[in-house]
Amino acid sequence: MYPRKTHWTSEITPELHGKEVVLGGWVWELRDLGKVKFIVLRDREGFVQLTLKAGKTPEQVLKLFSELNREDVIVVRGVVEASKIAKRGVEVFPTDLWVLNKAKPLPLDIWSDTPDLATRLRWRSVDLKRPRNLAVFTLSSEVLKEIRQVLYGERFVEVFTPKIIVTSTEGGAELFPVLYFERVAYLSQSPQLYKEQLTASLERVFEIGPAYRAEKHNTDYHLNEFISVDAEAAFMSYQDVMDVLEKITRRVFTAVSKHEAKLKEVGITPIASEISEVPRVDYDEAVDRLSGMGYAVRWGDDLNVEMQRALMKHYGPAYFIVNYPASLRPFYTKRREGDKSESYDLIINGIEVASGATRIHRRDELEEEMRKRGLDPKLFESHLAVFDYGMPPHAGFGLGFNRLITAVLNLDNVRHAVLYPRDRYRVEP
Amino acid sequence: MYPRKTHWTSEITPELHGKEVVLGGWVWELRDLGKVKFIVLRDREGFVQLTLKAGKTPEQVLKLFSELNREDVIVVRGVVEASKIAKRGVEVFPTDLWVLNKAKPLPLDIWSDTPDLATRLRWRSVDLKRPRNLAVFTLSSEVLKEIRQVLYGERFVEVFTPKIIVTSTEGGAELFPVLYFERVAYLSQSPQLYKEQLTASLERVFEIGPAYRAEKHNTDYHLNEFISVDAEAAFMSYQDVMDVLEKITRRVFTAVSKHEAKLKEVGITPIASEISEVPRVDYDEAVDRLSGMGYAVRWGDDLNVEMQRALMKHYGPAYFIVNYPASLRPFYTKRREGDKSESYDLIINGIEVASGATRIHRRDELEEEMRKRGLDPKLFESHLAVFDYGMPPHAGFGLGFNRLITAVLNLDNVRHAVLYPRDRYRVEP
CATH class of the missing domain: 2.40.50.140 (Nucleic acid-binding proteins)
Incomplete structure (x- = not known):
């Protein structure tokens, strides 16, 4: 022995x-x-x-x-x-x-060469021996710890909600069907409705777990299975949850900066060291600035990665865009004056890593917003019913964990931040 | 405002x-x-x-x-x-x-009466306002925190492995099929093979996430979607990982005992206060004792809940049964002399909450054990291939989180420990 x-x-x-x-x-x-x-x-x-x-x-x-x-x-x-x-x-x-x-000669070089991504993912468990990967995934674990510490500190309770569901969260159609005994169910695209319902009992909840989108487009920043950090809190507004998310962002930047030297040794240049604040930029201001820079963007348009990168010059490596047009956001987003909404995105290194909002907590408003988007409130009855029994005002966010790692480590593809990625053409290993 | x-x-x-x-x-x-x-x-x-x-x-x-x-x-x-x-x-x-x-009159009593479980689960989000449920799920979050703290302390790295997979982990057939674009995939029943492969790079890993079993039997202790705490470590034996699991058990008992008064107020009598050790009982000794107590159990049989409860008299509220017959354990379990194996179960309050073992780390041994169980090594080629490239000796465990909560809080049904349970007949809310 x-x-x-x-x-x-x-x-x-x-x-x-x-x-x-x-x-x-x-x-x-x-x-x-x-x-x-x-x-x-x-x-x-x-x-x-x-x-x-x-x-x-x-x-x-x-x-x-x-x-x-x-x-x-x-x-x-x-x-x-x-x-x-x-x-x-x-x-x-x-x-x-x-x-x-004993080890046979490896099927790919982990010492000096960096084979193409497809080869590396095919032999992922061997590829993970590469020091660069060891650094990415030990740091990922540390980032998770930081996120949870902030949320525990704010008295959030960790929960698990089901990933097998019967209806779409947001009314979209991009769901993976599951054969659940005698019936068809789906893989959850988000714990959104569950976490909202839980604010009526546990008040502040968070969940870190898988989410599924059956989207057919295959980009550097999309995965069909990804890890989502979801938080939701009763008696909070979107400004309050942005405070929480700002704390998380600062903690994560600090944690990454501590490892900067080691990361550089393995060829990773993280985007920034510590940051003192995450500015909150009104959507209108962002659109004005982008127009001024020559981007063809009109009020009501969503911003793309290129625009979000361009704004870093003004706002730094991490900033919020707040008060999006209501039409750009899901039905459960609380409106504010002028067709805008109490919503925000967190942009890090040009990538949208999190989205959040104050949510509607009154049933009649919620039904109205559903109808505006062509959704039938009857299909959401079991969710809406909960709003009859004491739903508190609440707000929250969904943070794409793999995107966060991609952004802070300045990786060029989200697949580098996932152990065994699932995409349009890849379901093994 | x-x-x-x-x-x-x-x-x-x-x-x-x-x-x-x-x-x-x-x-x-x-x-x-x-x-x-x-x-x-x-x-x-x-x-x-x-x-x-x-x-x-x-x-x-x-x-x-x-x-x-x-x-x-x-x-x-x-x-x-x-x-x-x-x-x-x-x-x-x-x-x-x-x-x-405003709240309408509730569809079920949360104040004085305790409606039947089916009614409560039908209105689960309302039922969760019950102080007893608030206590169960805030404590669950605390238990998670304790588990992670032990694992971080032992230098385990938190990982996420895919839940959409193409082959069965253990060769069984009880999987939920998923329509993944043009092909059929399955929901993962366990991260077993992934976590083993990860010991060749990250050495010590853990994952806390959902697992799926399409088992048709519907009992008080089974769910079709459950939360599994999986850990695996290179250069450790089953005794070493039992040390880790023993630390977790002691920490969880201490955490629960701190809330004993509050739990009793809401009608929950947790099983024990602090414990100083978790005895390791050889399978042979357990069978002998049970025979002595009049149970019809023979060498080679698995123990049932009733027997596991009976053994509490001798070993206390938490004990390990170690060295099970190899035939009772999965193909990846390391054998020891006399047809036994380097394996163990953790029993708390009579319930099997965790299982673990030293795993086989040589490809030829692994193939031999597969064949003994009628499994075709060819179907596991992508897993076996990894064993060619430097697989370390390793050991680990899988801990059923919902069962752990059920056991330590002395609940009579695992559904009480899950926010929105999924079973044979229940896929909503």
Whole structure:
């Protein structure tokens, strides 16, 4: 039986000089200079150089070296030595070595070349060994933690709502059908209606989970299965939930900036370091500015990625656009004067990462907005009925988690931010 | 515009005597004694008595009182007064009142009666206003937080794997088909194969998300959509991951015990207070003990709920059964001597809440176990291929989150622990 890892590679520093450690991971590189041999060991957190020397290293370890291949799984016990020559100023002299699994030559290069995305996604589990991917997904986990900490701090309760549903949330038709025993059901495109209903009991709720859109267009920023961070709060307006989302944005930027050096090492240039505020730009002002810059945009139009990028010059890497024309927003959005609505989008690095609004909390208003959009209130009766029994004013947002990562890490395709993407043509691995 | 809530009802204590506060919530109870009138206000966290007195309370507030119904949504500004008579020793004298939405008479009683479960689930969003439900689901959120804190502490990374898949995880047939554009795909019954593959890159991963089983039997402990807490770690054995799961169990018991008084107020008697250890009982010993108690159980049989309950007498409210016969476990379970396996179940309050094992990490062993179970390795080629490229030894567990809540809160049906349950006959609301 092999011993337990005592350290991650990132924890091996010159201060440990003379200490015995146990490391586990994969053979990243092998170099045989005759009397001196090197193994570069990779684990999730980084690399360490193992140095083998004739006369110093036990015979059976030297023998194992000759049989090693790249990506073999090894555990090593050894002594740390500070070193002027080794990378990061430290190396480990093995006293014992266990080869726990052998690896065949990989089907794609993870060391020097970056194969095309299709090849990488085909062999995704192997591709994920690439240090760049390890950095993206360990950081993603940290970002999730930051998001939840803000929401817990604001007394939101984490919930799970069903992903198998019988009616469309927003009346659209782009749903994936599921055969649920004897009937046809659908995959949920959003927890919107559930989270609104939950404000009548749990008041402040959030959910982080999958959402499904059967959209046929295949772009760099769309996925058919994505992770949505949904929050909704009773007795709050869209300004209040923007405060929450602004806190999240600032925390995420800070978390990313802490890892800037490490990210740059693996070829990622995150968009910005810390930010002190996320400006709230009225839709009218945004349209005026864009017109001034020569964009063909008229009041009532949605803004596209190019326009949203152009506005960064004025408002920085993260800004809100607020008070969209009501016609651009879903039926449950509260109106304000002048055909506008109490709504907003959060734009980071030109990408729309979140949308939110104050919602309508009165049944009659809600039915009226449905009719305006050609939706039949009868089809939403089970949802509308809840509004008869004490629905509080409420507001919330939906944040596309994969897009957020794409935006803050400045990735050129949302698929880089998803372990196993699902799109128009891809349903495996 | 109504003012922002400054406090939750639970924060209104006699120490706030003389302070002005703003509360928001629902009218739980109305009592009119003529010159004195009471409103009991409910929010997510509890209740507060609002006291109205002719001469003291503003006229417009008294007028609004006469129009109030139960479950109307109100925001109130008022002054806190310590009181010897009022419940919890405190009351609030309103100086201003906003009625933000009216409620019709509810379709079910949430105050005194407990209607049958079917009626409650039919009106679930209204039923959730019941204080018992508020307690269950705020605690559920806290339990999630505890689980994640343990896993973060052990350096697990949170991941999301796809729920739309093309092959069955374990070769079973009980899958829900999804029409994914031009092809048929399925809803994932478990992230098992993905999380195993991820140990070759991210080493320690966990996922908390939905899982789907198209099982036709409808019991008190089964759901067709449930929340699974899945963890998997490279360079760990089943004993190591049991250590992690034991930490989680102890943390959850402690969290629940902190709320024992509040839970009892709403009719919930959680099973135990803090526990110091979770014993690991060999399968053979469990079978012997059960035989000794007169149960008709033979080596090789799975244990049922009744037997698992009987064993609590010996091992307490939470225990592991370890080293199950290999034939009872899935193909990816590592064998040990004597036809047994490096596997375990975690039993809490007689309910199997989690299962785990050391997994096989060599391709040839895995193929052999598949064949033993009549599974064709060719159908798993894309999974098996990953084992060629440096798969580390690994172990993990799957924990049924809804069952965990059911077990620790001593609920008699898992549906009480799910906001909107999905079962054989229920796909709405």
